[in-house]
Every structure is written in structure tokens, then in C-alpha cells.
Amino acid sequence: xxxxxxxxxxxxxxxxxxxxxxxxxxxxxxxxxxxxxxxxxxxxxxxxxxxxxxxxxxxxxxxxxxxxxxxxxxxxxxxxxxxxxxxxxxxxxxxxxxxxxxxxxxxxxxxxxxxxxxxxxxxxxxxxxxxxxxxxxxxxxxxxxxxxxxxxxxxxxxxxxxxxxxxxxxxxxxxxxxxxxxxxxxxxxxxxxxxxxxxxxxxxxxxxxxxxxxxxxxxxxxxxxxxxxxxxxxxxxxxxxxxxxxxxxxxxxxxxxxxxxxxxxxxxxxxx
Amino acid sequence: xxxxxxxxxxxxxxxxxxxxxxxxxxxxxxxxxxxxxxxxxxxxxxxxxxxxxxxxxxxxxxxxxxxxxxxxxxxxxxxxxxxxxxxxxxxxxxxxxxxxxxxxxxxxxxxxxxxxxxxxxxxxxxxxxxxxxxxxxxxxxxxxxxxxxxxxxxxxxxxxxxxxxxxxxxxxxxxxxxxxxxxxxxxxxxxxxxxxxxxxxxxxxxxxxxxxxxxxxxxxxxxxxxxxxxxxxxxxxxxxxxxxxxxxxxxxxxxxxxxxxxxxxxxxxxxxxxxxxxxxxxxxxxxxxxxxxxxxxxxxxxxxxxxxxxxxxxxxxxxxxxxxxxxxxxxx
Numbered sequence: 118x119x120x121x122x123x124x125x126x127x128x129x130x131x132x133x134x135x136x137x138x139x140x141x142x143x144x145x146x147x148x149x150x151x152x153x154x155x156x157x158x159x160x161x162x163x164x165x166x167x168x169x170x171x172x173x174x175x176x177x178x179x180x181x182x183x184x185x186x187x188x189x190x191x192x193x194x195x196x197x198x199x200x201x202x203x204x205x206x207x208x209x210x211x212x213x214x215x216x217x218x219x220x221x222x223x224x225x226x227x228x229x230x231x232x233x234x235x236x237x238x239x240x241x242x243x244x245x246x247x248x249x250x251x252x253x254x255x256x257x258x259x260x261x262x263x264x265x266x267x268x269x270x271x272x273x274x275x276x277x278x279x280x281x282x283x284x285x286x287x288x289x290x291x292x293x294x295x296x297x298x299x300x301x302x303x304x305x306x307x308x309x310x311x312x313x314x315x316x317x318x319x320x321x322x323x324x325x326x327x328x329x330x331x332x333x334x335x336x337x338x339x340x341x342x343x344x345x346x347x348x349x350x351x352x353x354x355x356x357x358x359x360x361x362x363x364x365x366x367x368x369x370x371x372x373x374x375x376x377x378x379x380x381x382x383x384x385x386x387x388x389x
Numbered sequence: 390x391x392x393x394x395x396x397x398x399x400x401x402x403x404x405x406x407x408x409x410x411x412x413x414x415x416x417x418x419x420x421x422x423x424x425x426x427x428x429x430x431x432x433x434x435x436x437x438x439x440x441x442x443x444x445x446x447x448x449x450x451x452x453x454x455x456x457x458x459x460x461x462x463x464x465x466x467x468x469x470x471x472x473x474x475x476x477x478x479x480x481x482x483x484x485x486x487x488x489x490x491x492x493x494x495x496x497x498x499x500x501x502x503x504x505x506x507x508x509x510x511x512x513x514x515x516x517x518x519x520x521x522x523x524x525x526x527x528x529x530x531x532x533x534x535x536x537x538x539x540x541x542x543x544x545x546x547x548x549x550x551x552x553x554x555x556x557x558x559x560x561x562x563x564x565x566x567x568x569x570x571x572x573x574x575x576x577x578x579x580x581x582x583x584x585x586x587x588x589x590x591x592x593x594x595x596x597x598x599x600x601x602x603x604x605x606x607x608x609x610x611x612x613x614x615x616x617x618x619x620x621x622x623x624x625x626x627x628x629x630x631x632x633x634x635x636x637x638x639x640x641x642x643x644x645x646x647x648x649x650x651x652x653x654x655x656x657x658x659x660x661x662x663x664x665x666x667x668x669x670x671x672x673x674x675x676x677x678x679x680x681x682x683x684x685x686x687x688x689x690x691x692x693x694x695x696x697x698x699x700x701x702x703x704x705x706x707x708x709x710x711x712x713x714x715x716x717x718x719x720x721x
Contacts, residue, residue: 303632303633303636304636306632306633307633307636307637307640310633310681311637311681311720311721314681314721315721318721327685327714327717328685328717328718328721329682329685329686332681332682332685333682336682349678349680350678352631352633353629353631353633353634353678353679353680354629354631354678355629355677355678
């Protein structure tokens with residue numbers, strides 16, 4: 118029985134001790150404190166929004182009040198200092214209403230939300246030096262490249278020896294020589310015919326609209342026409358044996374010599 | 390069509406065949422000598438011909454005149470969007486008297502078929518015709534019918550008016566041995582056309598009368614016959630083609646496959662067409678051997694419709710004709 122009485126006595130003491138403790142609220146969080154006051158009706162004082170603690174008072178009926186507060190700077194405050202009667206006087210007999218605003222930030226950090234003293238970045242420190250260094254590098258790199266180009270010894274490119282395109286004669290000669298010695302292969306025969314045709318197109322029909330028209334012009338030319346027909350009969354006729362190859366080669370040789378004496382503007386009939 | 394009488398009772402000699410056709414056609418059609426040559430080449434080689442040109446330049450008249458000159462059966466089909474394959478090939482129809490189906494042969498059963506504006510018909514109809522061109526026979530119902538010999542299709546298409554047309558794909562264009570592009574007649578030729586039209590009189594029909602047209606002016610005098618054509622075709626097969634010429638043809642066709650501006654080059658069918666057409670041209674010009682002139686003269690008609698330029702070349706404003714000319718210059 119004694120133990121039970123002692124327990125309840127301890128509980129009452131602990132409860133009384135809690136009532137005396139201040140209410141702890143984190144910065145920026147709303148705290149609530151209820152109290153009774155049977156004096157004249159209470160109101161809050163004129164408050165500045167930048168004040169470290171703001172208070173709103175709610176009359177909850179009879180003599181009960183609820184105080185809502187929010188702190189922006191850590192510290193201990195007494196809400197009583199922010200409460201007045203409607204007449205503007207400090208309420209008599211109102212007990213202290215202690216509250217504590219705590220901060221979770223480290224001690225070295227400022228806790229004033231409105232204390233934005235000087236947000237400009239200082240340029241006297243390492244930042245300025247860093248920017249200066251970067252600027253120097255930014256200018257130095259192109260300057261170095263430019264300097265290197267100026268200082269580089271000029272390389273004299275070797276002049277390529279221009280090899281002139283082989284002329285028609287230079288192309289025809291080996292084929293005519295080969296034709297005199299042996300039977301030309303099919304590609305050689307084709308090349309010989311097309312070279313001759315190109316030769317005459319340049320000389321006889323330079324203004325023809327197309328190749329077929331130029332060949333038709335060549336065919337009617339007194340000299341070229343005869344040679345063209347002889348070559349065509351030699352290369353394309355079914356009975357090639359009846360033609361005199363030596364005579365034809367002599368004609369072709371004459372054509373080559375003529376071409377040598379009268380080169381065209383295109384360089385003597387060079388072919389691709 | 391099966392008449393075996395030859396011209397003036399004699400065998401038609403080489404080149405004379407072409408001369409007679411040219412002269413006969415020239416009585417009706419002014420100019421267009423190149424087109425007459427192409428029609429003759431197609432006839433002599435059994436190839437088919439595509440003519441590209443604007444309307445009103447005597448395509449139909451020319452083909453009909455050639456057909457009449459050689460006594461060929463001629464039919465013309467105007468291709469339209471609603472044409473059906475059976476309208477060309479024929480169909481089986483129910484004979485109500487006998488209660489059985491009988492075959493109604495379409496206009497394709499002829500020697501010379503003019504397919505006017507082929508690109509106006511649907512692809513189904515185009516392919517029906519092109520299959521018949523390739524195989525020279527058609528199936529109607531359960532029966533397969535061989536087309537008459539000779540059988541030549543001359544198709545036309547208008548290159549300008551493209552709305553509502555179905556462009557022939559490359560694979561089907563390849564079936565045409567030659568594609569010739571017709572141009573307007575020269576002022577002198579056109580003057581002669583007008584002069585001739587002024588000489589046309591009225592044609593009496595009973596009590597009424599209608600003005601004569603150039604079609605009425607086609608005469609049947611001094612005509613050739615199918616047998617003459619067959620003789621000429623046999624002679625074309627005897628025209629010698631040298632190894633050098635074959636090499637030149639193959640070289641040219643091969644270069645279309647490697648050219649930087651050509652996306653789709655020519656198939657081997659183009660090599661065959663070039664050699665065969667050159668043979669016929671040599672025959673027309675009185676030679677019994679082909680020469681490079683034949684190749685250069687026909688290259689455009691054989692190759693141009695078989696190549697497709699790259700997108701980059703088209704974007705650069707290049708034209709197939711320019712690219713082909715550069716190819717020909719590279720070998721000539």
C-alpha cells in the first residue's frame with residue numbers, strides 16, 4: 118500500500134515538473150500552448166513579420182486560450198511578452214509562457230531565416246585568381262597555335278611533273294604496229310576502231326549532236342568514210358579473209374601520220 | 390495474214406523491204422522516219438516497242454500505216470482505268486443456244502496491237518498484257534491459246550500527263566525491247582501535214598458525208614505480205630555480229646551497272662536487245678554485218694527506259710539522257 122501511494126506521489130511530482138518545462142518546437146514548425154486566464158480578454162501585440170517569433174492567440178471559450186506560435190530564430194522566448202489586454206496593457210497575473218525554438222543545424226550555422234546579410238560572391242579570394250588563370254589559358258592556347266603556325270618553316274611542295282595525256286598517235290601506233298605483226302585481240306580491235314572513230318569525230322564532225330550522227334557524217338566524208346568502211350569490214354564483216362590487211366594497215370599508218378602533223382586542240386585525240 | 394505471195398512476185402531483197410515500208414508509210418505520215426525504223430526493228434526482231442510522246446503526233450496513224458503496208462492484222466486498245474484483263478485477252482461466254490461455254494478471243498489476237506496510253510490501265514491489266522507479250526500465248530478458261538505470228542505490241546504513253554496513271558515498273562519496262570521518244574514535227578514537216586490535210590475531201594456514206602481523215606488516205610497499193618516479213622526476219626538472223634561488236638555492247642551495258650549516278654542498271658536482256666536491234670538496223674541499212682553506228686544509234690532507245698538514276702543524281706538535276714551520253718562518250 119505504501120508503495121502504491123509513493124508511486125502516485127512520484128507521478129504527481131513528475132507531472133508538475135513537466136508543466137514547468139518549456140515547450141520545444143523546431144524552427145519553422147508551429148507550436149501550440151493552451152492556458153487559462155480569468156482576467157480581461159487578451160490579444161497579441163503588433164507583430165513584425167520579420168520578428169524571430171510570431172504568435173497568434175485564439176480564444177477557446179470561457180477563460181481558455183490557445184497560443185499558436187512559430188519561431189524563425191532559435192532561442193528561448195516568453196509568449197507573455199507578446200500578449201496584451203485590449204487596452205494595450207500587460208495582462209496582470211498572467212504567468213510566464215516559456216517556449217524554446219530549437220535548430221537542427223550545426224552551431225556554426227546562422228539560424229536567422231531573414232538574415233541574408235551579403236549574398237554577393239566575394240571576388241577577392243581564390244575565385245578571382247582562378248578566373249584570371251582561366252582567361253590567360255583561354256588566350257594563351259590560340260596565341261600559341263598562331264605562333265606555331267607563323268614560326269613553322271614553310272614546306273615547299275614538290276612540283277608534280279605533269280605527264281601529258283597520250284596522244285591519239287601514241288595510242289594508235291602500238292596497235293597499228295601490232296596489227297602488222299599479228300592478229301589483234303578482240304579488245305585491241307575494239308580499241309583501235311573507237312580510237313579512229315574518235316579521231317574523225319574531232320576532225321570531221323565536231324558539231325554533231327550525238328555520236329551516231331557524227332558517225333553518219335564521217336561515213337559521207339570523202340576520205341574518212343572510205344577508211345571507216347574499210348575498218349568496219351575488216352573488224353565486223355563475216356568474211357574477213359577477203360580483205361587485204363597490209364593495205365588497211367598502210368591506210369591506218371597514213372591516218373596516224375596525218376594526226377601527228379595536224380594535232381587537234383584536244384591534244385591529238387586523247388581518249389579516256 | 391497467211392498470204393504467202395511476195396512483193397511483185399519476187400523475193401524481197403535486203404533493204405528493199407525497209408525502203409518499201411518507208412515509202413508506203415511516207416505517203417500517209419510526214420516525217421517520223423526514226424519511228425518507222427523502230428517499228429520495223431521491232432517487227433523484224435519480234436521485240437515490242439514503247440512510244441513516249443504527247444498526243445497528236447500521228448502515232449496511231451503511223452502504226453496503222455505500217456500494219457497495212459505489210460498486210461498485218463491491226464487492233465487498237467485505248468487503255469483506261471476500268472479496263473479488265475478479259476477485255477484484252479478474251480473470256481469464256483455462255484452460249485445460250487447450246488448451253489455451253491465458248492471462247493471469245495480478245496483484241497490481243499492480232500499481229501499488230503497498239504496499246505494506247507498503257508499507263509492509264511491498272512497494274513493488273515498491264516501485267517496481263519505484258520505476260521502475253523513475253524509468252525506469246527494466253528490462257529482463257531482451261532485452254533491456252535497461242536497468239537498469231539508475228540505478234541507485236543506497240544504501246545504508247547504520255548510522259549507529261551501523269552495524273553491518274555500507273556507508271557510501268559522497271560521489270561515490266563524491261564519487256565519492251567525499245568522505248569522511243571517522239572518529238573514534234575519540224576515546221577516544214579508540220580506545214581506538209583497541213584497541206585496534205587487540205588487535199589482531203591469528203592467521204593460519201595449513203596446520202597450523208599463525213600470529212601476524210603489521214604486514215605482514209607492509207608492505200609493498199611503495192612503492199613507487202615506477212616511472208617515478206619518472215620523472209621526479212623530470216624535475213625536479219627543471218628546478219629553477222631562480230632566479237633568486237635558483242636564486246637562493245639556488253640561493255641556498254643556493264644557500265645550502266647557501275648555508274649555512280651545510276652541506281653539500277655540494265656539487265657542482260659538489254660545486251661540481247663541491243664545486239665538484236667542492231668542486227669535489224671544493219672539489215673534496214675543494207676548491211677549484212679553490224680557496226681558501232683548501230684549501237685550508238687539504238688543505245689538510247691534500248692537503255693534509257695531500263696536505268697534508274699540515284700536520288701542524289703536526280704537531286705543534282707541530272708537527267709537519264711545526259712548520264713547515258715556521258716557513258717557513250719566514255720566508250721567512244
